[in-house]
Amino acid sequence: MKRVFGLVLAVFLTVSIILLAYEKDIITEVSIITFTNSYSRLITSTKEAVSIPVYLSSEDSFLVEPDSIDNTSLISEEFTLETKINEIRNSGQSEELEGITYYLYYYDITFPNLNETNYFLESDDVNLIITYQNGDSITLEIGDLHLRFDEIVETGYLELYRLYSLASPDEALIMKGIVVGLRNKSINEIEIISMDIGYDQCRLDLGNANYLEGVPSSYSDILAAFGESEFIDNPTAFSLNHDQLIWIPLSYLSDGIGINRFPMVINYSYQGQTYEYLVDDFQFFSSNHSLEGNYGKLREFIYHYQ
Amino acid sequence: MKKVIIFSLMMLLLVQFGSMAIQAEEYQNYQEVVFEDDNANLLKDFSDKDYDGYLKKITKKRFIGWKIGVVNENAVVEFVSETKLKIYNNGFSTIKHNITLETEEETKFQLSASGGIKVSLEGSEKKFKGSVDADIKASVSYSSVKTQTEKYEFEIIVDPLTYVKIITRGQGIINNGVAKYYFFWLNTKDGGWETFTLTTEYYEIIKERI
Numbered sequence: 001m002k003r004v005f006g007l008v009l010a011v012f013l014t015v016s017i018i019l020l021a022y023e024k025d026i027i028t029e030v031s032i033i034t035f036t037n038s039y040s041r042l043i044t045s046t047k048e049a050v051s052i053p054v055y056l057s058s059e060d061s062f063l064v065e066p067d068s069i070d071n072t073s074l075i076s077e078e079f080t081l082e083t084k085i086n087e088i089r090n091s092g093q094s095e096e097l098e099g100i101t102y103y104l105y106y107y108d109i110t111f112p113n114l115n116e117t118n119y120f121l122e123s124d125d126v127n128l129i130i131t132y133q134n135g136d137s138i139t140l141e142i143g144d145l146h147l148r149f150d151e152i153v154e155t156g157y158l159e160l161y162r163l164y165s166l167a168s169p170d171e172a173l174i175m176k177g178i179v180v181g182l183r184n185k186s187i188n189e190i191e192i193i194s195m196d197i198g199y200d201q202c203r204l205d206l207g208n209a210n211y212l213e214g215v216p217s218s219y220s221d222i223l224a225a226f227g228e229s230e231f232i233d234n235p236t237a238f239s240l241n242h243d244q245l246i247w248i249p250l251s252y253l254s255d256g257i258g259i260n261r262f263p264m265v266i267n268y269s270y271q272g273q274t275y276e277y278l279v280d281d282f283q284f285f286s287s288n289h290s291l292e293g294n295y296g297k298l299r300e301f302i303y304h305y306q
Numbered sequence: 307m308k309k310v311i312i313f314s315l316m317m318l319l320l321v322q323f324g325s326m327a328i329q330a331e332e333y334q335n336y337q338e339v340v341f342e343d344d345n346a347n348l349l350k351d352f353s354d355k356d357y358d359g360y361l362k363k364i365t366k367k368r369f370i371g372w373k374i375g376v377v378n379e380n381a382v383v384e385f386v387s388e389t390k391l392k393i394y395n396n397g398f399s400t401i402k403h404n405i406t407l408e409t410e411e412e413t414k415f416q417l418s419a420s421g422g423i424k425v426s427l428e429g430s431e432k433k434f435k436g437s438v439d440a441d442i443k444a445s446v447s448y449s450s451v452k453t454q455t456e457k458y459e460f461e462i463i464v465d466p467l468t469y470v471k472i473i474t475r476g477q478g479i480i481n482n483g484v485a486k487y488y489f490f491w492l493n494t495k496d497g498g499w500e501t502f503t504l505t506t507e508y509y510e511i512i513k514e515r516i
Contacts, residue, residue, distance in 0.1 A: 044461050051457075152461045154400050159465065164475070164510035173506060181512075217475070218384065261458070280461045283407075285476075285508040 029304045031057040033102060035289070035297045036125075036143035040198030041281045042263035043149045046115055049086070049108035052128060052142050053289040055095070059103050062132065063303060064088045070133045072109070074145065076123035083109045085130065097291045104289060111149070119149040124200075136306075141299040146198035148263065150278060157190055157270045158277045159183040162245060165260075165284035166219040175259060175284060176219050177249035178204070179212065182266075184240045191237040191269040195248070197262040204264075205251040207232025212245040222247055237269070258294075260285050333385065333416050333478070333502045341480070342382040349418055349482045349500040352377075360484045361496055368488040372438045374445045374499075376483040383478050390509075392471040394516065395464040403464055407472065407509070408457040415504070421497030422487060434499060438485055442499055446481040460511075467516045476507040 033055040041050055062068040066088050074081045091104040109128070114121075128140040162181030168174045184190050195204045208229035216222055231251035238246075263281040267274060291298065333339070334350060341347070352360070364375045395401050417425045417432050424435040433439045464470050482500035486493050 048459060152402060152463060154463055155465075159513070160511075161513040162511065164508060167506070167508070280459075282460055282511065283458045283509055285506055 027058055027060070027305065029302050030061050030063060031100060031102070032063070032138060032140065032301045032303060033097070033291065034128075034140045034142055034299050034301075035294050036141055036299055037297065038144045038146070038199055038201070038257055038259060039142075040146040040259070040262040041148070042152075042278060043111060043114070043147055044151055044280065046112050047110060049110050050145075050147075051089075051106040051108050052140070053287075054105050054107050054140065055097075055102035055291060056105060057100050057102055059090070062134075063130075063138065064090070064105055068132050068134075070131045070135075072128065072130045074109070074126050074142075075129055076126045076145075078123040079121060081111070081121065082113055083128075084112050086110055095291045102291060111147075114149050117150045121145065121147040121149070122198075122200075136303070138301055138303055140301055143297075144200070146200070148198065148265070152278055152280055155185070155277055156275045157184065157186040158240075158266065158268055158275070159185055160277075160279055161243065163279070163282060166216065166222060167285065168219060173258075173285070173288070174252075175250055177222070177247060178284070179216060179245060179247055180264075181243065181245045182240055183243045186270060188271060190240045192240060193237045193267045193269055193274065194265075195267075196265040198265075199257070199259065199262065201253045201257050202259055203231075203251050203253070205229065205231050205235070205249045206238065207235030209235075209238055209246050209248045212247050215245065216247065240268075258288065260287055332387075333504075334418060336385045336387045337473075338386040340384050341378075342384075343378075346378045346381040346383075346480070348480065349420060349498045352498060357484060357498065361486060364484070364486050367491045367493075369491060370489055372441045372485045372487050374438075374441045374483060374485045376445050376481070378480055378482050379446055381480045381482075383480050385476055385478060387474045387476065390472045390474055392469055393464055394469040395466055396516065398466050400466060401464050403462055403470070405460045405462065405470075405472065406457060407460070416502045418482075418500040418502070419497060420499075422495030423485060423497030423499050438487075438497075438499070441485070442481075442483075442501075445483070446501070462511075462513075464513070468513055469516055470511065470513045473510050473512065474507050475510060477505045479503045479505060 035053060039050060056063060066085055069085055072083050072085050074083055085107055087108040089106040089108065091106060093104040094101050095104070096102070107128070122145065124144045126142055126145045128142050129137055130140070131137040160181065161183045163178065165175050165178050168176055192206070195206060197204055210226050226247070229249050261281050261283040264279040266277040266279065268277065288294070339348060360375050360377055364373045366373060390407060391405060393403050393405070415432065417434065419425050419434060423438055426433055426435040434442055462470055480500065480502055482498065484498050485496060487495045
């Protein structure tokens with residue numbers, strides 16, 4: 001009897017040890033980190049998404065399952081807008097911060113209820129609120145949004161034929177300006193009145209725009225040709241008689257705005273009439289979504305399992 | 307005598323007269339790669355004379371294993387890569403096109419090798435085959451940069467008889483050199499190695515008439 005009891009006890013202990021060894025740590029909370037970025041986008045369809053980088057401290061969570069989402073919205077002091085998250089993409093990247101491993105996901109937000117054209121949505125300090133089917137909500141700070149809902153239509157007298165950016169060569173990688181090729185499709189002069197890129201804190205400095213003879217390959221080429229420029233507010237219009245490659249510097253009104261993507265709204269005048277030419281948001285260079293590289297912009301939300 | 311013959315035969319078997327063909331990756335096919343330092347070169351541009359010269363600089367022998375010689379360390383390059391995408395409009399009316407581009411992690415970090423050094427792919431990890439990988443890692447800092455797969459869309463009108471193309475330019479870091487393999491202090495094979503780490507990738511859109 002003693003032997004049987006001893007055997008049962010040994011089996012029980014062995015099974016318990018095995019179960020304990022294989023049992024996953026029970027997760028009681030998930031740390032969610034977002035950046036306070038600036039987004040400027042031209043949304044041309046209800047399917048077009050704005051991708052928000054989100055780091056989570058767990059890969060094994062319903063928080064990254066689109067099917068478990070009940071509703072989502074963007075909320076700021078200026079507006080509340082219902083949105084949809086169709087896709088949450090695991091980037092496959094992870095990064096360690098203060099001893100915790102975070103996994104990078106992209107939450108793709110679409111605007112199914114906004115089918116309007118020439119509609120603007122702009123606000124600082126926007127929060128993305130996601131409510132899950134269990135009734136719990138998470139609030140993610142995503143930064144500033146500058147959205148224009150419109151369609152790209154056939155151009156009038158102006159056409160873009162080249163576009164790229166030049167950035168500072170240092171590690172911070174700040175976009176210094178753009179090289180834009182504009183084609184005058186008419187036989188008469190066109191005046192470029194303004195070029196808006198959506199951001200409040202960063203503008204194209206038309207007052208310091210320069211016609212280019214060659215094709216600069218680095219910002220050093222620009223510095224050698226034109227030097228550093230001082231921002232000119234309220235610039236006068238510049239004219240375009242034929243195809244022209246132009247250097248337009250970017251002017252930053254505050255520090256730390258890492259931008260790499262924006263649309264352009266070009267207002268121009270042709271024979272006394274004003275026209276608008278829309279260029280979809282173009283990504284000028286690859287993004288830096290590392291936690292380390294965005295330390296000052298990180299915002300945390302902790303989700304506690306109940 | 308027999309032992310000497312067997313040992314010699316074994317040595318001959320171990321010696322690999324590897325061809326100088328380079329196991330090339332995407333960056334080798336970039337339209338243009340320009341070094342900041344005019345004296346720096348890609349592995350594929352090493353002349354036979356240079357290659358032999360670099361090998362001769364490796365003077366210390368080993369009992370068994372690789373000895374590494376670094377030729378270019380953390381050399382900054384600017385590049386123009388191949389055209390990522392081209393959309394033609396041969397018709398007589400405009401077309402609206404939605405361009406989707408995706409940056410891929412595997413293009414961020416690339417390796418090349420020649421001669422007795424080979425490149426291997428284990429899972430998603432690229433490395434030099436065998437112990438030479440650790441030796442190169444000890445000589446130059448090379449690790450995959452932390453980037454992510456990113457996709458974006460761009461809608462554009464393409465006029466009749468024009469085409470739109472997207473090319474990428476960028477900056478990267480090149481480390482390269484040569485290596486000798488020793489077996490019982492005898493140099494049995496050698497090869498060239500190179501790592502390319504993409505630091506920044508810029509996109510450029512060009513619209514031209516056909």
